[in-house]
Amino acid sequence: xxxxxxxxxxxxxxxxxxxxxxxxxxxxxxxxxxxxxxxxxxxxxxxxxxxxxxxxxxxxxxxxxxxxxxxxxxxxxxxxxxxxxxxxxxxxxxxxxxxxxxxxxxxxxxxxxxxxxxxxxxxxxxxxxxxxxxxxxxxxxxxxxxxxxxxxxxxxxxxxxxxxxxxxxxxxxxxxxxxxxxxxxxxxxxxxxxxxxxxxxxxxxxxxxxxxxxxxxxxxxxxxxxxxxxxxxxxxxxxxxxxxxxxxxxxxxxxxxxxxxxxxxxxxxxxxxxxxxxxxxxxxxxxxxxxxxxxxxxxxxxxxxxxxxxxxxxxxxxxxxxxxxxxxxxxxxxxxxxxxxxxxxxxx
Amino acid sequence: xxxxxxxxxxxxxxxxxxxxxxxxxxxxxxxxxxxxxxxxxxxxxxxxxxxxxxxxxxxxxxxxxxxxxxxxxxxxxxxxxxxxxxxxxxxxxxxxxxxxxxxxxxxxxxxxxxxxxxxxxxxxxxxxxxxxxxxxxxxxxxxxxxxxxxxxxxxxxxxxxxxxxxxxxxxxxxxxxxxxxxxxxxxxxxxxxxxxxxxxxxxxxxxxxxxxxxxxxxxxxxxxxxxxxxxxxxxxxxxxxxxxxxxxxxxxxxxxxxxxxxxxxxxxxxxxxxxxxxxxxxxxxxxxxxxxxxxxxxxxxxxxxxxxxxxxxxxxxxxxxxxxxxxxxxxxxxxxxxxxxxxxxxxx
DNA sequence: TCACGATGTGAAAACGCTTGCACAAGGCCT
DNA sequence: AGGCCTTGTGCAAGCGTTTTCACATCGTGA
Numbered sequence: 001x002x003x004x005x006x007x008x009x010x011x012x013x014x015x016x017x018x019x020x021x022x023x024x025x026x027x028x029x030x031x032x033x034x035x036x037x038x039x040x041x042x043x044x045x046x047x048x049x050x051x052x053x054x055x056x057x058x059x060x061x062x063x064x065x066x067x068x069x070x071x072x073x074x075x076x077x078x079x080x081x082x083x084x085x086x087x088x089x090x091x092x093x094x095x096x097x098x099x100x101x102x103x104x105x106x107x108x109x110x111x112x113x114x115x116x117x118x119x120x121x122x123x124x125x126x127x128x129x130x131x132x133x134x135x136x137x138x139x140x141x142x143x144x145x146x147x148x149x150x151x152x153x154x155x156x157x158x159x160x161x162x163x164x165x166x167x168x169x170x171x172x173x174x175x176x177x178x179x180x181x182x183x184x185x186x187x188x189x190x191x192x193x194x195x196x197x198x199x200x201x202x203x204x205x206x207x208x209x210x211x212x213x214x215x216x217x218x219x220x221x222x223x224x225x226x227x228x229x230x231x232x233x234x235x236x237x238x239x240x241x242x243x244x245x246x247x248x249x250x251x252x253x254x255x256x257x258x259x260x261x262x263x264x265x266x267x268x269x270x271x272x273x274x275x276x277x278x279x280x281x282x283x284x285x286x287x288x289x290x291x292x293x294x295x296x297x298x299x300x301x302x303x304x305x306x307x308x309x310x311x312x313x314x315x316x317x318x319x320x321x322x323x324x325x326x327x328x329x330x331x332x333x334x335x336x337x338x339x340x341x342x343x344x345x346x347x348x
Numbered sequence: 349x350x351x352x353x354x355x356x357x358x359x360x361x362x363x364x365x366x367x368x369x370x371x372x373x374x375x376x377x378x379x380x381x382x383x384x385x386x387x388x389x390x391x392x393x394x395x396x397x398x399x400x401x402x403x404x405x406x407x408x409x410x411x412x413x414x415x416x417x418x419x420x421x422x423x424x425x426x427x428x429x430x431x432x433x434x435x436x437x438x439x440x441x442x443x444x445x446x447x448x449x450x451x452x453x454x455x456x457x458x459x460x461x462x463x464x465x466x467x468x469x470x471x472x473x474x475x476x477x478x479x480x481x482x483x484x485x486x487x488x489x490x491x492x493x494x495x496x497x498x499x500x501x502x503x504x505x506x507x508x509x510x511x512x513x514x515x516x517x518x519x520x521x522x523x524x525x526x527x528x529x530x531x532x533x534x535x536x537x538x539x540x541x542x543x544x545x546x547x548x549x550x551x552x553x554x555x556x557x558x559x560x561x562x563x564x565x566x567x568x569x570x571x572x573x574x575x576x577x578x579x580x581x582x583x584x585x586x587x588x589x590x591x592x593x594x595x596x597x598x599x600x601x602x603x604x605x606x607x608x609x610x611x612x613x614x615x616x617x618x619x620x621x622x623x624x625x626x627x628x629x630x631x632x633x634x635x636x637x638x639x640x641x642x643x644x645x646x647x648x649x650x651x652x653x654x655x656x657x658x659x660x661x662x663x664x665x666x667x668x669x670x671x672x673x674x675x676x677x678x679x680x681x682x683x684x685x686x687x688x689x690x691x692x693x694x695x696x
Numbered sequence: 697t698c699a700c701g702a703t704g705t706g707a708a709a710a711c712g713c714t715t716g717c718a719c720a721a722g723g724c725c726t
Numbered sequence: 727a728g729g730c731c732t733t734g735t736g737c738a739a740g741c742g743t744t745t746t747c748a749c750a751t752c753g754t755g756a
Contacts (some may be wrong), residue, residue, distance in 0.1 A: 004741095004743090005742065005743065006742080014705075014706085015705065015706045015707075016706090016742090016743080016744090017705075017706060017707080017744080017745080018704085018705060018706075020744060020745085021704095021705090021744095021745095028702095028705085029704070029705090030703085030705090033704080033705085047462050048743070049403075049741090049742055049743070050463060050464055050743095051399060051402050051403045051463070051741085051742080051743090052403055052711090052741070053742075053743050053744070054399050054711095054743085055397075055399045055400055055711050055741090055742080055744090056710080056711055056742075056743040056745080057711085057743080057744065057745095058711070058744095060399060069428070070428040070431060071424055071425050071427070071428035071429075071642065073421070073424075073627075076418065076419055076421075076424030076427075077419050079418060079424075080418040080419035080424075081419075083418060083443060083445075092440075092442055097431075100432075114395050115395055115396070115397045115398060116398055223627075224627060224628050224631045228631065250627070253628050253631045253632065254628075254631045256631075257630075257631040257632065257633065279421075279571075279572060280572050280598060280601050280602075280628060282572070282605075283575075283576065283601045283605040284605065284632055285605065294419070352711095352712060352713085353712065353713065354712080362735075362736085363735065363736045363737075364713080364736090365714080365715075365735075365737080365738095366734085366735060366736075368713070368714060368715085369715095369734095369735090375733090376732095376733060376734055377733095377734070377735085378733080378734060378735090381734080381735085396712085396713070397711090397712055397713070398713095399711090399712080399713090400711070400712035400713040400714090400741090401712080401713050401714070402713090402741095403711090403712080403713070403741050403742070404713045404714040404715085404740080404741055405713085405714065405715095405741085406741065
C-alpha cells in the first residue's frame, strides 16, 4: 500500500517530476514515456497521496457544509445532494453542526473551518451580522442556502411565497381560523426560515381579509414532537383552529397524530398542510408544499465549486453575487379539505 | 489568515519546533515560554494547517464510512452518530456510497479510500467475500456495522431475532397468513440484513406451527414506494394476508397507505409491523421493532477509534475481534391487532 | 551549416508541519 | 569539585507531492 511516487519513478526509470506529469495528463510528456509510467503505476497499485498533493498545491479540496444538525431529514438530503456533486469534482465535504454544544457561538469563536476548507456552504445559518462578518473575515469563499444575504451569493426557496401558497390553499377552502406551527417563539436556532414563513402566513391572511390572531401561532421546533406539543396547545384553546399550517412536514405529522388522538377527523374537522414534501409525506397523505432539497444541495454545491474553480483560473474580479430562487409547488393530498360547517371540539 | 508556524516562531523569538511543542502541550517546554508562544499564536490567529500536520505525522485523521447511500433515514442517522464521536477525537468522516453508478464493483475496483482514511466502517456492506478480501488487503483497519464477518470486529442488531420478535408479535395476535415485505427478490444491494430478517420470519412461523408460503414474501426495496408496490402485489393475491411484517418502517408506511386506500382498516383488517422506529413512526402509530441507530453509529465509531489509537500506542498484537450485538425492542402502537374473524378483501 | 524554437526530462525548491538528535545549562549526588 | 541526569531549546531531516527552472535533444528554416 505504501508505494510512493518515488517507487514508481524508480521502476519506470524516470524522475518523480515526470511521473507526476505523466499521471496527471499534463503536456510535455512523450507518449511512450507516459504509457510506461502509467503501466508501472498501475502494476504497483500506485495512487497519489491526497494529503501530500494538497499540501503541495495549496488547495484543500474540501468544501465545508455548515448546518444546524445532520440527521434531520432536510439536512441529510441536503448533505447527500452536496456530496454528490462535490465528489465528482474531487472535493470532500466536511460537515459542521451549529446546534450542538456551544452552538453557533462556538462555531464563530473557533472558526473551525480555517485552513481546512476551500469554501463554505452556510445552510440556514443562524448567524447575526456580527457573526457573519467574523466568518467572512476569514476570506473563505461563502455561499448561503435557504436565506439571502447581501453581498453573498446563495440560493433559497421563497419561503414567504411558499407559506403564502400553503395558507392561501387553506383560505381558499374557506378556513378562517388558521393556526401556524413554526419555530418562532423559543427559536432554538434563530434562523430566518421560520420568520419568512410567518410573514407569508400573515400575508395570506390579510389577502383573504382575515385578521391575525397571535394565539394561533405556536412554536413547533421543526420536529414531530414539537408539532405534537403545538397541536396540544392549539386544541386546548377556547376556539381551536379549523386548519393548521405547519412549517415542516415533520411537525405536520406530529400535529395530525395529536388531532386524531383527540377524536378529530383530518381533514373532516381539521385541515393540516406542511412544507417540504418529506419522503414519507406522500404515504401519509399529507398535503404540503414541495421543494426539491437534493436539487438545492446539488445546485448550491455547483455554485460554490464554480466560484472556486474561477478563483484559480480567472480574474480575481469582484464576483458578481447571485441570488437564485428555487421553486416550490403545492401538492394537494388528503389532509386538507373544506372548512367544517360547525367547528368541532376535541372530545375529552 | 495565512499565518504559518514560522510567523509565530519569529514573533515569539523561538524556533518552530518549540512553537509546535508549546501549542500541542508537549512536555519539555518552559512554562514561561509556552505562555508566550500561546499568547503570540492567539494574537496572530494562528491555527495549524491540518494538511501539513497530517502529512508530517503520517496519519490522515479521517475515518471512512461506507454506506449504500446517504439521505436515507437509517444511514443519515448513522452518519450523524459516527460524526459526533469522530469529531471529538479530531477525526473527519468521509462517506463513500456504494449504490450509486458503478455500485460496489466500482468501489472495490478503485478502492477510493486508499491513502485517504485511517480506518473504515463498513455499514451493511454489500460485498461478497472476494470483494471483502480486496478491501481488507489494503491493510486499512476495518469494522463492520449491521452484519458480522469472520475476522472483522463489528456490531449489529440480531436481525433474525428482531424479525422473529416482530413476527412472533403477529402470531401471538392469532395471525396465520403473515406476509414479509423485504428486499430479497431483486436485491438492489445484496446485503445480509434482509436475509437475516427473512430467516427470523421463517423461524417465527415454524415456532407458531405455521407453514411458509413463498407467495407471501415480496421485495420492497426499503423505500416507501417499494412498500407500496409490495402491498399492491399482496392484495392482488387470491387470499391476501391478514398481517404484514415489513423489514423497515418506511416500507411499512408505504404498505399501510396502500392498504387503507384499498379500503382495508389497519389494524382492523390488516396488521402491519415494521423495523427501525423511524423518527416519525411514533406519529403514525406504527408498531415496530426499535433500534438505536445513532447509538450504533457512536458505538461503531468508538470501536474503530479505539483500534486506531491502539495501533499507534501499543503492541501490534493480533487484535482480538469483537462482535457486539445491539438490542432491539418491540414497540406496540396502533397498526397491529388481533386477527380479524373473517379475512377482508380489498374493495375494488 | 548554424542558430533557434519546440519538446521532453530531471534537479531541486517549495508546501507547513513534526520529531529525532545534539547540545547547553543547571541541579543533584558522591 | 566533578560527573551525571534532567530540562529546555534549536537544527535539520523528513512526510509525498507539485512546479519552476535549467538543460539537453531534435528538427527546422535560413
